[in-house]
Amino acid sequence: MSTKPWLSIRPHRLPLSFRIDRRTPIVLAALALMALLSLVFNVSQGDYPVPPLEVAKTILGMPGSSDYAFVVHTLRLPRALVALLVGMGLAVAGAILQGITRNPLAAPEIIGINSGASLVAVAMIVLLPGISTAWLPLAAFAGGLGAAIAIYLLAWNQGSSPIRLILVGIGLTALTTALTNLMVTFGEINAVSQALVWLTGSVYGRSWEHLWPLLSWLLVFLPLTLVLARDLDALHLGDSLAQGLGSRVEWTRSLLLLCAVALAGASVATAGTVGFVGLMAPHLARQLVGPSHAGLLPTAALMGACIVELADLVGRLLFAPIELPCGVITAVVGAPYFLWLLYRSGR
């Protein structure tokens, strides 16, 4: 009995307290380092290679590195940062959904939030080609929110049941996919091609103007989720236990669902449906720091950031100069992982 397995964090002024696994700070630091390294490496690779050290210098604005400023600051850095943020958003959305459905297999793309967001976004790309892309996050959020509300209401049968939430989500995914297909079939071919890249999930050509809206969404909803981590822990135990612990079940569940939708919607709007990140990241994080959400959520966020950053890197290098969307890479890695999880849980 040398060390306690838990750390408690209680800020003096704020009415908050977090209880995290003792491993969490080390894991977080390691993951942050990994994310940073993959970011630098991703920026350094490409048609015009930049040495990693120069990348670091350029980003930090050190003297003597202006040769690379254009490539790094204008072309590659925003894209790499978008990949990081998208990974964070999707991973935390996945962690929330797995918590509130109490199902380790729930993820935004499985239960239909992503498909709602993509339907609205594809409709915008195909039907309103002239409109500014700045509206895309809001539209995708609206789509995701609409899908989430529809799922919640349709699954409501004297209270919301986690299993019905998932199955209704799958049904709704089929419906929205059909409508998306309708756009793909009748749209003008160039718009459709663009929409398809987006549907597969890609951070190709993302610039600062895509980064700022995404960042602002994350800055609001990531802290909010962290504040709700304790309620998420309670919900994870089951509705009746959560009620017994004094949690207002339906209210916190709706609020958490809103956070998940906002995070997934903003990410999907920026990079399209990068699949299986919301599934993989929380699982890997849980293996590292255990199930307590106060530690799990930030770990999952950094894990998701690493996954998308690396997937983007692999997608760019694998068939260079042709680029594979990072969504294809995450799906190829994520789906077998998912099936393996299923296999393990079935035994």
Next chain:
Amino acid sequence: MTHSLSKSRFQLTRTPLLLLGLVLCTGILAVCLMVSVLLGAADIAPQTVWQALFQFDGSTEHLIIRTVRLPRAILAVFVGAALAVAGAITQGLTRNALAAPDILGINAGAALAMVLTIYFKTSNGNVWVAFGGAAISTLTVYWLGSMGRSGLTPLKLVIAGSALAYLLNSLMYGVLIFNQRTLDEIRFWLAGSLAGQDMASILPILPYIVAGLAGSLVLSRQLTLLSLGEDVAQGLGLRTAWVKVAAAAVVVLLAGSAVALTGPIGFVGLVVPHMVRFAVGVDYCWILPYAMISGGILLSIADLAARLVIRPQEIPVGIMTSLVGAPFFIYLARSRIKR
């Protein structure tokens, strides 16, 4: 003794009724066939249609009937039957009300295989490739469904299928992004469509569908037993392993050829078996013939709607069936899952 006697009497009263129903359904199917030949983008008088079929003279209208509408109507009937039977078999095998070839990712496997061959130009979409793709995804779902003591719960099987379909679809999109021309060629097919098929492309694949349908009828008694559960079926002397392999082969044959012909059309395989089971009960000797005919009827009607909603353009029929079928799936999920 008394039990079996009362059962046989019960069947005596039921069998003529069910036969009558089957004849009735066949009549409806014939009407659907006629209507779908009669109606279309061009207005063609019924007499002309009649002449086109029996006194062909080579005029444009006759050509439309012979080369566009008739093949299409036949295609709807066979593909509808194939999908419905494949759905009925998967539901029986997995003992899962929500199972169907499209929900378990079998259609997506066939579609990905087809897209790959079209992309690599090895052939113009060979049906055997579709079989291969369907077989691989069927095996995956089977492997997932057969593990553990009692297999997967319905929920997990459906989730596994939707994950598999997601993977296969994103691989397919990955291929299509490389080549806009391929995308333009096949995007209509991709959503599931009966358009643009002539007899020459349908005829080579029809034998596979017919063989699959016949095979399902041969297996119908075994499927009834199997749908009672593996233990019961084994106790009644069924060699379940062989029956499962044979049934899976039939599903691959039916789903693969349906996708090769029309692209992935969803929800026919889910909805039809439920309607049929509601009407005729749990005996596969009746479920399968009814499913064949009702599948044909349903897809004919869906195709008619798809052609007439925004005349003279048309919607891919797969979108039509999804728009009707997905709400049905949601209804099933709501009513079947009590917890």
